[in-house]
Amino acid sequence: MTLAGIILGALATFAIYKHLEPTLPDVETLRTVQLQTPLRIYSADGKLIGEFGEKRRTPVDYDVIPPTFVKAFYAAEDANFETHHGIDVKGLLRAFVQLAKTGHIQGGGSTITMQVARNFFLTRQQTFTRKFSEILLSLQMEQELSKDEIFELYVNKIYLGNRAYGIEAAAQVYYGKSISDLSLAEMAMIAGLPKAPSAYNPIANPDRAMERRNWILGRMLDLGYIDDVAYEQAIKEPNTARYHGLQPELDAPYVAEMARAELLDKFPDLYEGGYRVFTTVDSHLQETAQQALANALLEYETRHGFRGPEQHWDLSSLDSATLQKQLKAIPSYSGLMPAVVTQVQDKQIQVRLADDSEVTVDWSGLKWARKNINVNSLGPVPKQAADIVTVGDVVRVRQQQAFADNAEDNPEGEVIWTLSQLPVVQGALVSLNPKDGAIMALSGGFNFYYSNFNRATQARRQPGSNIKPFIYAAALENGFSPGSIINDAPIVYSDPSLASGAWRPENSGGKFYGPTRMREALYMSRNLVSIRLLRAIGIETGIDYLSRFGFDPANLPRGLSLALGTASLTPMEVATGYASIANGGYKVSSYLINRVENVDGKVLVENTATEACPSCIISNQAVTPDGHPVAKQIMDPRVNYLLTDMLMDVIRRGTGHRAAALKRSDLAGKTGTTNDQVDAWFSGYNSRIATSVWVGFDQPSTLGRREFGAVAALPAWMDYMAVALKGMPEEPRQQPDGIVSVRIDPKTGERAAPGSDGIFELFQSELAPPELHLNAQGQVQKEIRPEDLF
Template sequence: MKRFIKYFLLCLVAMPLLGAATLVGAYFYVSATLPKVETLSDYRPPLITRIYADDGTIIAEYSKERRILVPFEKMPKQLVQAFVAAEDASFFKHQGLDFQSILRAALKNVKAGGIAQGGSTITQQVAKKLLLTSERTFTRKFKEAILSLRMEKYLSKEDILYLYLNQIYLGHRAYGVEAAAENYFDKNVEQLTLAECAILAGLPQAPSRYSPYRNYDRAMKRQKYVLERMVKEGFITQVEADAAAAEEVAIKPRLNNLLEVTAYFNEQVRRYLEERFGSDLLYTGGLQVETSINLPMQHVAREAVKENLRNHAKRQGFRAVETVLDEEAQQEFFAEQIETFSDEPLQIGDFAEAIVIGQQGDQILCKLADTTGVISIKESKWAGPLRVVPAEEEASGNRDEDGNRQETKLPLGSVIEVRLVANSTEPWQLSLEQHPIAQGALVAIDPFTGQIKAMVGGYEFSESQFNRATQAKRLPGSAIKPIIYAAALDKGYTPASVILDTPLIYEEKVDTGELEEWKPRNYEEKFYGPTSFRKALAKSRNVVTIKILEDIGINYAANYASKLGIETPMQRDLTMGLGSTAVTPLEMLTAYTVFANGGILVPPTYITRIKDRDGRILESIDPADFSTGMAEDQRLIRKPPRRVISPETAYLITNIMESVVREGTGWRAKAIDRPSAGKTGTTNDLKDAWYVGYIPQLACVSWVGYDQERPLGKSETGSRAAAPAWVDFMKEAVKQYPLANFKVPDSIEFHPVDEKNGLLLAEDDPEAYYEAFAPGTAPTKMSDEDQLKARDFFRLEMDVF
């Protein structure tokens, strides 16, 4: 018995010593494998890459973790107190570990037979998030405890809170308090009220469960708990807590309404950043990307393209409805609409779907959500004549397979698209609409800087992400002609040159060895005889263009197009003069900016400056942003502006294209009520419609066509199908600029000429008009008849003298 007691006592003494030795050994063993807390002083978490418009407005964000670093000094004192009260009340007292909390959690974990509750301090949470993994094991907790003690020695309490409040996940992809403040309240963190601070402080325990978006009432209960904890810890008074609890907090989801407006442009920027810097830097590097997009112009551009495509769809006639719903399906349809409209009420001018429920005289009766509406048949002539028929009868559009008009049948239960006209009383006044099938693109560029101010790549980005402004190569038709004519001016032609518009026939051998004829024709199917260079372009005469191209040389013209910015290799035959080489709208517009900019090519750009997370400039189009020793690959890769044609040639082609607007195919552009130059483009089969034009300060291209190429419809030329979008855009866009005429180079000469033969006329001749000429290119003689008139006039003057 004595021996047993002796050994027992020895064990009692040895066990604590053995345990202590084991603990010390484990400490040194684990310590050797732990990361260094010193690395936290260089805290560089994943940050948001932000894209800015030219006025500094954020138009897009890219990130894996939506985080915005905010200095501790900018965090409201009550925000810090709220998180401390809710998460670690003794934070300012302990040295990294709260042994009471650990003991309390340990007892619960023993009972549960595993990790059921943590006793982590804020310091421990930082250690886990930044230095360890999130595995729920005792080993990880041991490491966490060691690191927490080390952190408290190396970092101040403010440093630890800075890390914690920037790192913590607070729901809906928001990491850190600044991102959460934007997410839930559309505010910066320093603008938060006490009530809002308490809501954020209640989120870490279960961000999804306490989300004010999904569970507002639950979030408010959690807010009340946080406020009570703050009172208990002496951070605020009960009066302040009661006032905060009574405050009606407005939850404002961070919905960027610009995302759809600038979507095509945003994607263009995103692709460039990913290609240039890689996806890791794009989504985690916190890049600040300044762009050239002008939001007022972009809004107008998008609406102009959409409205133009809708008008085109109406001109093609009403297509038969595709969906007819039975009674049960209609009720589900209405229930979904009621829920949708409760969040986003339908506004005047908005589009929606409605169900046809009957006809009353000259009105179609519809229902949408829990409201009835009417469509005037008289005001829907584009789709008429309309008639509602029984549900079992087959629907029909108002065009048959041959394009002939017929009656439009709308079965009961038909799903149709409508636009809200008026909703002051029920039934609502609606207009019948039709979703377009054709697509469009519009790009606007400042010709002097090359900066893209607006870009629309299609009807709706959510339906198709294909950017037709930069990716779609389509035949430009007659829009290529100004380039051919500019090349001719540099080859000796003048605006007064006269070319015969007469039939042409070309023969060439095809692969079978047979001869094939090609007869270029004018759009009007006529020939006009002697035609001035100016009128040929103004009236878009195809035959004259082919003759000019044949004279100046195909290779010369192709090389000329290349130096103007057309990067696509041109098809080197005579069809090039009629636009047989497919190009993108951006390419075509780039060439026209050379004319607008007096002969200088400024390559287009959409990014003006890129900064990294530390504010260092990575790329810029401004040379002043860089020191002389900056590496070339840190600059924006863009060719510098360069003169490619003379100022005289640029002015002359501009002056001729002013005639296109005044008296030719570009007549619609007169509606902007200021000097402009431009050219329509239409392919022979009407598959592509273009209008490219400019004022002295802004150039713009509009294109319309089907993705799966097919004719746009009868008479759907560039003037009818594409120019209206250009006009609607420019009417608003030009308001940013003062009224201005195109600058005339000092060397340009003006002489009276005869349009019929291009020769000089006497100044007082009623047939004379003043034509512009490059220096030394004006005609030097008159026709024999005109010379006789001039001599007679001179003799008369001498007799009077």
């Protein structure tokens, strides 16, 4: 009977094998298996910006797995892994006994090889057919793959709780470090998770997790994997696991979201395919941009006073634990930490933070907090801390450098605590490489997690005087010169859409200055001159010219108000336009993604941006030396040179003169402020970098009567550019042929008479004022022109 039973069993097994064998997958495919790996986005210098995908997974090669970690898994899951041929006979016998007694398999008997077979090819359904298929696949795998390959597949595929798939992801999730940095106890803790990731989770079930960890350590000792000293040290180590969310190396969520959105329609498996996206942003400049914009917005808040506490709590009704829990529930943004006032003294307050620490805010960090009445009005200067807050107020505090006027109490450079508040004002900063439009840095607001609306690309605002350089360039292309005289005088246009029935544009401040040189009108931002220039060249001519820079004509008003910046443009569009001026007059488009690689490092997408290449234009080449398309020339080189020279005067002596503090001679730029100071701008550049900053409210309203572009936006531009330009040598601009310097009378724009006061001005050679004609007495004989007869 026994022999017959064995024969029948063997025949049955063979029959089952022949039945299942055609349906089994090819284990050779495991060599090229594609593990579901999240999308990862990096800066140009390789720092992680963001990760998108349901599964956190970072596949690792077997060679980088610490040997002790390998042994920990052997001890936990399969001590005979290195010697068996894919199956554990004793374990399988136990499984078949369960089948005979209960009618189904309850588990057990699975080697690491069998788990790989199940995880990659089969379901977890406890059936005889599935178990037999698992055995057959395991036997095949041991024939086709090495032990190292099988183990590598195993530790990269397994689910280990908290969205972590694979050991590297688990190490990051539970301990915030790589597998190579784990202690023996931490390795044993992770090795205990595959059996039941929820039951043995060191965060959710720390007691059971510690029991399993210690059992594994004991097994490692018994199996000779570790010695007594290592065991005793590891067994005493406390459970240090806690949840570590994704920790990007670079805080640039606006950039990460832009990259993700751009690729969404291009890759159906975007969140699972293991794509690596390398952007154009420079990590150092990106950090600088975000901080520069945040500082400018917080300074605006300081200028406009304290709006009061966010909440008020009755501290007598809250115990310490409850108080801390409530504080932890309030998120911090960009260093602005929630705090509750616990003591109010004469010139200082004590506040409690979410980490249960107490800090002191001295008078130097409080005295700014006059009451905010509205954007144009503040309450009286506070005389004591009680004029500002009371015990139980929930406020924001932050650390910052002491300012020079605080030096008596706080020496320059000392970090102090100061009262603060979340800004209601917002802004954007965009910085581009003029050569090809690559985004070097971008911030779409104060903080992405406070408001994820990306104002750099999504906010359409009026650029105000930031549009004027493009209007002036159009005028220079159409017969005007920097020395042209235009009358800065009142003008009235009929406009039935206005209540008054007429449009009466004014300069900032309401003054008019009469005949004004075009250069001076630009650096002093005279509105009436801009209007007359646009009227002279024609609105359609102006719109056509602006469209060269990428501005959509649909967003440009077909009226003279265009000259004052009533278009609807994003900061990205404005920065891109300035980049084309900065590079010498070549049309470039902004772009963010430099390349996309698959999980194997193969480049799938690479940027094909056009590049400014003056020498290529001269030699009639369509491709640059590095293989990029040549950008189209959209400005006469002479016009570009003259415009930049005029915009340099904005910084040397005009509305952007504060930027002269950067002490560079190669900077040009333009302020911009719309009616009632609703939008504030500064855009500026040299040949290597073009940056635009916008500040305003999301729901358009006045920033305040003194909040011009030079006040609200320029400080962020300066803070950013000071870092971006550090170590960058100044590059003198090459004057193109066809430019002449002529000494003129600044009042008339004509050549200066001998012996008279005059200034030198630059002209396109064919537009230079004509030579003076002197009579016999040496006096200027004015040439009568046809237009002088009327």
